[in-house]
Amino acid sequence: MKIQLRDIYKYFGPVRANDGISLEIESGVIHGLLGENGAGKTTLMKILSGYQSADRGTILLNGRPVHFRSPADAIAAGIGMLHQDPLDVPAFSALENLALGSPGGPFLNRARARRTLETLGRRFGFSLDPDAPVSSLTVGERQQLEMVRLLALGVRVIILDEPTTGISAPQKALLFQALHQLSQEGLAVIFVSHKLEEVQELCSRVTVLRQGKVAGELRAPFATDEMVSLMFGQALGTYGRRPIPLGEIILQVENLTVRSPRLELNGVHLTVRAGEVIGLAGLEGSGQRLLMLACAGLQKPHGGRIILGGQDVTGRPYTTFLRHGVAFVPAARLEEGLVPGLTLREHFALAGDTRGFLIRWDEADARAAQMIADFNIVGQADTRVEALSGGNQQRALLALLPERLRLLILEHPTRGLDIASSRWIWHRLLERRERGTAILFTSTDLDELVEYSDRIVVFSGGKMSAPLETSRVTVEELGYLIGGRGL
């Protein structure tokens, strides 16, 4: 099957997400779609898979124009998409999820779904428990489930939008292998990513998008420089991390126990000094989030003590922690960090001084204008936050933080961001560090952990390792620890 996209336009208000994109994709090829955040990749793929309609432009399948009015139309034509954020129904079991999307009568055909899951699973080496509720699956497993579902529906073109975000290394290897297999079987695979190495490793062709336009097309082997300059229009600068002397003790965690319905984090000891960056490594759900929530005052510990700047704040409310200069930046930006429906200006009004009765709009406007410029946010003061791209939402979250902080806790601060945005974010974080803010952060990217942390602690199944000096640890050693060896 041959897909041609011709002159696709899609504007969101003033934002030109797709600005006249033309593209050809052939069967039996893994075709990369590369571009920094906000380049328009997701929008283009949603148009191709029937989730959005283009303002203008045509889609040709084997030379014939098609119009998809829903994802179901696209799947019927053989095009399926795996989303950046999984869209499945979490309370259902894997099996039910699979059966839900299948054609057939009004009743769920469990037996057939089970067979499909087993055959396809075996073919790609996915080990999925058919009866596990989807909410208990990892991101990687959900992705495997979704792939199986699309393949069972007979798609011939499979689109994966940033599929390696949030999955483990073995899952990634498995995914890449499966994609190779599919392309050898004659399927067209479209691999959307902002990560150069992945595209280099996997794709034989790549189209680079920049600001809603095609910046260029390349064939393997790809030269990194060339890819970077197509993506960004210029070479990247590095910010580097200057060594700074550590200050007084900011945070002491003593023999902490925190429980969630699924996990118990036990016996944690940690001391953090002003200006220190601590990386929290580990597979997702190993206890990092519990520690962060407890240190931010968002979850009450069951035992142990949390001492901030010499004062015992164990069990105190979140507002006490705020007053002590602690801030938490969640990974789920629109769920926990920002308020959809409110504009940037309104966010800055809320985050500023809210004493008094009438909103001082001039103050909020000035602050918004300054922060939009300062943090390179692509948007206006009256832009609603849900209309911002992920990278810009992250910048907005950082811009909303109070000027002076003692402890900044960040959950996956650069998840889903391109290299330039990530570096920039870290540049801003390290500036704070030089002013004496201590930083705790989680990441699934080992390079990021090693590059920016002074010390790293590794979590595995609710246990935390002793802190490791980053200067004495390698990415390989970390990998072992994360896998649960040596704890």
Add this chain to the structure above:
Amino acid sequence: MTWRARLTQIGVALAPIGLTLVMTMFILLLAGADPFEAYGNILSGAFESPKKIADIAVAMVPLLLCSAGMLVTFAAGLWNIGVEGQMIAGALMTTWLVESLTAPAGVILPLSVVAGLIGGALWGLLVGLIRTYGGVNEIFAGLGMNFVASALTNYLIFGPWRPPDGATMSGTDPFPPSAWMPLLGTTRASLVSILLSVIALVGVWLVLRGTYWGLKLRAIGRNIRAAQRLGVSTHRNMILAFIVCGALAGLAGSLQTTAVYRRLIPQISGGYGYLSQLVVLLSGLRAEWVPLVVFFFSAVQVGSPRLELRMQLDSSMGGILQAGIVLFFLLVRGFRERWRAPERPKEE
């Protein structure tokens, strides 16, 4: 906006009205009545004389006050079905004041307004506390408190506040004239009530748009977790929203006793609390649209008893008109959103 988009907009606005008329027409035909005669009767019943128009104003006052209050709780994402009870609580507090204090009108009338505000606020506070600290959904908390309020009314009317010559369903003895809100000319409308309700609505509109508190409520309503992380104290502000909404509803109840019935009657809230939920829904939670909707509802309310007098139809036809229009409004909006947004992912 293109003329096509504008046409769609007008169509979407008018469709519910058209659909409601069609539906009621069918019902009327089934009942063997001439629909146009019925509509004509409602219109003449509502507008034929200045007195009738004043009656519309009388019906508008409690609706405006309760709707203004509901806008506050809706902004915080709370469905305060307890306005009915809060209205009653305001009426009870006012009656208590009038029963226990003898003073000239210049003293007792301002105090009665304050009493209404306090009574409703207390009832709102209780709902708020049950919701935030008891973890009970505000709809159940509100419904429960409504029952308590009306049971309390009956107890007081048949107990401590019973008229000397025996309790009846017509309520307490009339208040002393010093506790009567002055009325405009020979009409039943009170200028004070009208002014208070206009001030309440405008005030709520201003508060939600232009104050830190309003902004905090809107943030809570849209994303409570994020609001909390941004430093908004969610519990306190939600309780405050209930208090403010309750106070406005309580004022409505108070004015029903001092300006309309001049006594406490068993059904003092008259269903205005529930009706105001429909008003706010039909206004799309926007204060700008509330006066228009309230006017329409009140006109129907005032005009429809005429159906009973002239056509031997039940006056509940008015209620059907009011509910029908809300239903069709919500339906048309739902369809339009579905039709307009095929890009939305499946599960939303």
